[in-house]
Amino acid sequence: MTTPSATQDKPAIDVAQLTAPAGAVEAYMDKVLTDRPLPANLREAAKYALLGGGKRLRPVLIVRSCEAVGGTLEDALPPACAMEMIHCFSLVHDDLPAMDDDDLRRGRPTLHRHTNEAMAILAGDLLTGLAFEVLATRIADPVLANRCVTELALATNDMIAGQVYDTLPDFPPEVRPIEKLRTIHRNKTGALIRASCRLGAILAGCDEKQLAQLTRYGEAVGLMFQVVDDLLDVTQTTEHLGKKAGKDSDAGKLTYPGLIGIDASKREVERLRNESLDALTSLGQAAQPLRDLCEYLAVRTK
């Protein structure tokens, strides 16, 4: 899939450089899990879930949002680690037989296939708890730490609500399909992406105007990410994605292409891309990585 206007008359985006902070976040996450007293098998399972690749989109958004308003990579490491723990816990539980029953994640066996269901449930639980332990114990300023716990807890619970809206829908009969889909996406993927941009800004000590700008960026990029995801599910192969393709339509799930068609979905991606970039207008050169990330996410193929 390509979004034509997103790639014209611009230098190619150096994705490796753009996502370079992922390496530091992974090293930090590895150290957190290594240092924490845990049963050996639980530690191994948590590391398998947390350190098995992935785009690290949320940590990179946290770091780049932090830098966009004057913060540093070091400021962003605890929330980046905590956010990725929440994201990975949600994947582990979502893959369970009672949920999506997936065998493949990031090109490898899912955690419950690699170990067993009980361990996957418990390792997911642990990653949730550790996310809050990391925020509460590894951010020096307790007032800032509590702001981060607030942001992450609210977003985590909205994300879980989104899983329920998506997999066990219980909407009142008058809600239209497109409204259901927006509710699902805003909660299921939007909440963590929005919170990532906010957390990065908060850790940098941003002002209210900057927080509002990065919130707007995060909301638009988060929805765009999910529309692109819906498109990839119908246009790419399982081998290319490293996870099962076509599973949304197989499961009869609401998707943007399913509801409004592929072409209109691509136009929605373009609209959200412009909205994201517009939110960053006054932020100057320090926000360039966030602009590049947006461009990359609009045209990604996996």
Add this chain to the structure above:
Amino acid sequence: MTTPSATQDKPAIDVAQLTAPAGAVEAYMDKVLTDRPLPANLREAAKYALLGGGKRLRPVLIVRSCEAVGGTLEDALPPACAMEMIHCFSLVHDDLPAMDDDDLRRGRPTLHRHTNEAMAILAGDLLTGLAFEVLATRIADPVLANRCVTELALATNDMIAGQVYDTLPDFPPEVRPIEKLRTIHRNKTGALIRASCRLGAILAGCDEKQLAQLTRYGEAVGLMFQVVDDLLDVTQTTEHLGKKAGKDSDAGKLTYPGLIGIDASKREVERLRNESLDALTSLGQAAQPLRDLCEYLAVRTK
């Protein structure tokens, strides 16, 4: 089961009065779940898990520990609610088919029997996240809130480690059975009970000496609670307990009666009772409910 020395030459304990704060905690928990925007079915599942009875031991310990060092019931409500959410999440996930596969909890169908496995996984996840949302957003002083998040997160993760030690043991071969059992109990039930006593004291603005005293009390009471639990599993019926009796020995699990016998287990209860009471010596009349709770927990039959 009775522990003879615990009931002699003392007035009978008024358990209803002792555990009276449970009502206020339940009303508070109900309001938290009612106020939080959630899908209707997820809210119902979370309420089923959280408000379906139970001893409310941990919330009562938080309130009584808070009062023992000069705090109020109102101070203790947010951590009492958060702690019970963590406890109930652990029960919901522990009951799942891939874990203990229990049909009965507190005399009712377990949540996954009442709804389905996917909802039970997600409602458990939600209760975890909500526990931290409650602490971060409902304690006015953010420094105090962050101390509470730290305590609860550490204890939650130790508890999850305890579940792994118990159900998926991976001890080095040189560890003796009694050491394994102590590690299981210290983590699986001890961590939350210890943290309950500490949280109550912290919310009351206690000093370091008081915190150490209540920590010692919590550690002794927590282990005593579990030895009594092990004893009840072999001496009481399923009907009386409201959950399956004899399941520890059926599952070949390590227990105190299994390792050291019923009589020695009862002596251990007595030793831990004395240790708990000893920790409270200098706390005066305000700690009397904690003494009574200890006496009650030593002789409880369910």
